[in-house]
Amino acid sequence: MTSDFHQLRQVSTAEVYKSRKLAGTLQRQSDSSTVFTYHTDYVQDHGEPVASTLPVNTTPVVTAGGGLPPFFAGLLPEGHRLTVVRDAVKTSLDDELSLLLAVSADTPGQAQRHLGRCSRSPRPLKARRCVTRSGSCGHGVPCSADSNFAHG
Numbered sequence: 001m002t003s004d005f006h007q008l009r010q011v012s013t014a015e016v017y018k019s020r021k022l023a024g025t026l027q028r029q030s031d032s033s034t035v036f037t038y039h040t041d042y043v044q045d046h047g048e049p050v051a052s053t054l055p056v057n058t059t060p061v062v063t064a065g066g067g068l069p070p071f072f073a074g075l076l077p078e079g080h081r082l083t084v085v086r087d088a089v090k091t092s093l094d095d096e097l098s099l100l101l102a103v104s105a106d107t108p109g110q111a112q113r114h115l116g117r118c119s120r121s122p123r124p125l126k127a128r129r130c131v132t133r134s135g136s137c138g139h140g141v142p143c144s145a146d147s148n149f150a151h152g
Helices: 003-010 040-044 079-089 096-106 109-113
Strands: 011-018 021-028 034-038 061-063 115-120
Touching (some): 003 079, 003 096, 011 096, 021 040, 034 040, 079 096
Antiparallel strands (some): 011 115, 021 034, 034 061
16 A cells, blocks of 8 residues: 555545446535535436445435445455554544545455546645555556546
């Protein structure tokens, strides 16, 4: 893990992809809540739900206290691995969005393809070096050559 992980705490929005299509966003709010919202186009195109617990509609899903909707929280590692990620990001266990961004390129199963571009208000997250399974792509945050995690 790189020292650039602490920048993930500044990310305000993460795009969520399903089957390589932009499905919605996770947004960090000023009151520490997190909001998941499907994009209007995805709803109109009758896209598949990101998870069975997140039916496709225009109603935002709000999670209080830095948490994430259960599906996304379930993608986080547990035990020692979660502690390692928390220490690398330099955040608390309550900051689930930052933790998820840190591991989004290496989440289990199809979930790898759910998280995408992240941006920080008012400008995109800029980074220096990204180590992939196939080498370095030069961005500074974790990604893998076979994921949809993109850097702004």
